[in-house]
Amino acid sequence: MDRVISAWLTLLLGFLQLAKLSANVEGDALNALKSNLADPNNVLQSWDPTLVNPCMWLHVTCNSENSVTRVDLGNANLSGTLVTQLGVLSNLQYLELYSNNITGTIPDELGNLNNLVSLDLYLNNLNGGIPDKLGNLAKLRFLRLNNNTLTGTIPVTLTNIGSLQVLDLSNNNLTGDIPVNGSFSLFTPISFANNPRLKALPVTPPPPVSPNLFGPKLTF
Ligand SMILES: *[C@@H]1O[C@H](CO)[C@@H](O)[C@H](O)[C@H]1NC(C)=O
Ligand SMILES: *[C@@H]1O[C@H](CO)[C@@H](O)[C@H](O)[C@H]1NC(C)=O
Numbered sequence: 001m002d003r004v005i006s007a008w009l010t011l012l013l014g015f016l017q018l019a020k021l022s023a024n025v026e027g028d029a030l031n032a033l034k035s036n037l038a039d040p041n042n043v044l045q046s047w048d049p050t051l052v053n054p055c056m057w058l059h060v061t062c063n064s065e066n067s068v069t070r071v072d073l074g075n076a077n078l079s080g081t082l083v084t085q086l087g088v089l090s091n092l093q094y095l096e097l098y099s100n101n102i103t104g105t106i107p108d109e110l111g112n113l114n115n116l117v118s119l120d121l122y123l124n125n126l127n128g129g130i131p132d133k134l135g136n137l138a139k140l141r142f143l144r145l146n147n148n149t150l151t152g153t154i155p156v157t158l159t160n161i162g163s164l165q166v167l168d169l170s171n172n173n174l175t176g177d178i179p180v181n182g183s184f185s186l187f188t189p190i191s192f193a194n195n196p197r198l199k200a201l202p203v204t205p206p207p208p209v210s211p212n213l214f215g216p217k218l219t220f
């Protein structure tokens, strides 16, 4: 009898261990971010990697399946760099890291966040390019990368994001042409202001002049 109970307990423990491992993929990713950041105001103090999932951590929100949907760390005085592991947060909708002192580049892996609605990295010290892969973010509505030191061209892949409503790439060091097609047909020069090396948007052409407005053209 004791042996049967002990066997069941071993099995149960094994299952729990497995559940814990799978649930912790997202916690591990966020803990990798924490490890990479300096946090003088201790806003990440509650981020305890030994908990079964990150859903009780402050500034983290989960859905009913205990999967992370929001990371809210705007204005938190954080410095350091972003991590590629953020790309595993498959249910993430809001990544709010604006107004910090974050340096380094925007990881390509953010392009894996299929459910992302808002990517707010504005007012940091990010450099390098805007990853082409961000064009895969089919649910993105807000993309604000303004007030960094981003370089390179604006990826034309971003024009494919039909849901994009708000775009702010101003106050960077981007180069090349501003796309005008797809989702970009909505955006005005304000979205691109103060990128000294970016080519200006063409002025909207004046409405066509009626051919007869100035009288018949005289031909001989
Ligand atoms: C931000 O952190 C720096 C140290 O890295 C500190 O000097 C500064 O006072 C902090 N600012 C705020 C608003 O907490
Ligand atoms: C960036 O860091 C400097 C000095 O560490 C600090 O004074 C400043 O408040 C920080 N900026 C933000 C937006 O946290």
Ligand SMILES: *[C@@H]1O[C@H](CO)[C@@H](O)[C@H](O)[C@H]1NC(C)=O
Residues within 6 Å of the ligand: 123, 147, 171, 194
């Ligand atoms: C963004 O950068 C511009 C140009 O440097 C500056 O004028 C503006 O105040 C910055 N925005 C914020 C919110 O600090």
Ligand SMILES: *[C@@H]1O[C@H](CO)[C@@H](O)[C@H](O)[C@H]1NC(C)=O
Residues within 6 Å of the ligand: 149, 151, 173
């Ligand atoms: C923009 O990039 C160019 C070329 O790398 C550099 O010379 C210039 O200083 C940068 N401007 C700003 C405002 O960072």
Ligand SMILES: *[C@@H]1O[C@H](CO)[C@@H](O)[C@H](O)[C@H]1NC(C)=O
Residues within 6 Å of the ligand: 156, 159, 160, 179, 181, 182, 183
């Ligand atoms: C916009 O034009 C570029 C080529 O200039 C093209 O690669 C891209 O697919 C176009 N986007 C849309 C949404 O048609």
